[in-house]
Amino acid sequence: MQRCLAKAISLHGIGLYIYAGEDLPIGNQDAVTDNPLRLIAEEVMDQIKSGHIKSAHERCEGLNQKDKLGVWFLLNGRTKLALKKYLEA
Numbered sequence: 001m002q003r004c005l006a007k008a009i010s011l012h013g014i015g016l017y018i019y020a021g022e023d024l025p026i027g028n029q030d031a032v033t034d035n036p037l038r039l040i041a042e043e044v045m046d047q048i049k050s051g052h053i054k055s056a057h058e059r060c061e062g063l064n065q066k067d068k069l070g071v072w073f074l075l076n077g078r079t080k081l082a083l084k085k086y087l088e089a
Contacts, residue, residue, distance in 0.1 A: 037067060041074035048079045053086045 040059065047056035060068055060083070072080070 037070040038074055040067075041071045044071065045076060045079045048082045053082055057083060057086055 040063070044056045044059055047053070047059065056079075060071060063071065075083075
Protein backbone atom coordinates (compact mmCIF):
# COMPACT_ATOMS: atom_id res chain seq x y z
CA MET A 1 0.00 0.00 0.00
CA GLN A 2 2.85 2.38 0.78
CA ARG A 3 4.48 1.74 -2.57
CA CYS A 4 1.17 2.43 -4.31
CA LEU A 5 0.83 5.69 -2.41
CA ALA A 6 4.39 6.72 -3.30
CA LYS A 7 3.78 5.92 -6.97
CA ALA A 8 0.50 7.85 -7.03
CA ILE A 9 2.18 10.87 -5.45
CA SER A 10 5.10 10.73 -7.90
CA LEU A 11 2.82 10.45 -10.92
CA HIS A 12 1.20 13.76 -10.06
CA GLY A 13 4.45 15.56 -9.28
CA ILE A 14 3.57 16.26 -5.68
CA GLY A 15 6.74 16.92 -3.73
CA LEU A 16 8.86 17.36 -6.84
CA TYR A 17 10.32 20.56 -5.41
CA ILE A 18 11.86 18.51 -2.59
CA TYR A 19 13.64 16.30 -5.10
CA ALA A 20 14.85 19.43 -6.90
CA GLY A 21 16.56 20.59 -3.68
CA GLU A 22 14.22 23.44 -2.83
CA ASP A 23 12.91 24.00 0.70
CA LEU A 24 9.49 25.39 -0.12
CA PRO A 25 7.45 25.50 -3.30
CA ILE A 26 7.14 28.94 -4.86
CA GLY A 27 3.51 29.88 -5.36
CA ASN A 28 2.75 33.45 -6.34
CA GLN A 29 6.04 35.15 -7.27
CA ASP A 30 4.70 38.64 -6.47
CA ALA A 31 3.76 37.58 -2.95
CA VAL A 32 7.26 36.18 -2.44
CA THR A 33 9.05 39.36 -3.50
CA ASP A 34 6.75 41.62 -1.47
CA ASN A 35 7.46 39.71 1.74
CA PRO A 36 9.97 41.68 3.86
CA LEU A 37 11.22 38.49 5.52
CA ARG A 38 11.97 37.08 2.07
CA LEU A 39 14.07 40.15 1.31
CA ILE A 40 16.00 39.69 4.56
CA ALA A 41 16.53 36.00 3.79
CA GLU A 42 17.88 36.85 0.33
CA GLU A 43 20.19 39.44 1.87
CA VAL A 44 21.51 36.87 4.36
CA MET A 45 22.02 34.29 1.59
CA ASP A 46 23.94 36.85 -0.49
CA GLN A 47 26.16 37.70 2.49
CA ILE A 48 26.90 34.02 3.07
CA LYS A 49 27.79 33.57 -0.62
CA SER A 50 30.15 36.54 -0.33
CA GLY A 51 31.82 35.00 2.72
CA HIS A 52 30.49 37.54 5.22
CA ILE A 53 29.08 35.04 7.70
CA LYS A 54 29.49 37.34 10.69
CA SER A 55 27.48 40.15 9.10
CA ALA A 56 24.80 37.64 8.02
CA HIS A 57 24.52 36.42 11.60
CA GLU A 58 24.35 39.98 12.92
CA ARG A 59 21.55 40.75 10.45
CA CYS A 60 19.51 37.88 11.87
CA GLU A 61 20.25 38.81 15.47
CA GLY A 62 18.52 42.17 15.03
CA LEU A 63 15.16 40.46 14.46
CA ASN A 64 12.59 39.40 17.02
CA GLN A 65 12.05 35.67 17.64
CA LYS A 66 9.04 35.35 15.33
CA ASP A 67 10.83 37.05 12.43
CA LYS A 68 13.97 34.96 13.02
CA LEU A 69 11.91 31.82 12.67
CA GLY A 70 10.27 33.13 9.51
CA VAL A 71 13.62 34.00 7.94
CA TRP A 72 15.06 30.62 8.98
CA PHE A 73 12.36 28.77 7.05
CA LEU A 74 13.10 30.86 3.96
CA LEU A 75 16.85 30.17 3.95
CA ASN A 76 18.31 27.42 1.79
CA GLY A 77 20.16 24.46 3.26
CA ARG A 78 23.65 25.77 2.53
CA THR A 79 23.00 29.03 4.32
CA LYS A 80 21.52 27.27 7.33
CA LEU A 81 24.54 24.98 7.53
CA ALA A 82 26.96 27.92 7.32
CA LEU A 83 25.14 29.76 10.11
CA LYS A 84 25.09 26.64 12.30
CA LYS A 85 28.83 26.13 11.82
CA TYR A 86 29.47 29.79 12.65
CA LEU A 87 27.49 29.49 15.90
CA GLU A 88 29.31 26.30 16.90
CA ALA A 89 32.73 27.89 16.39
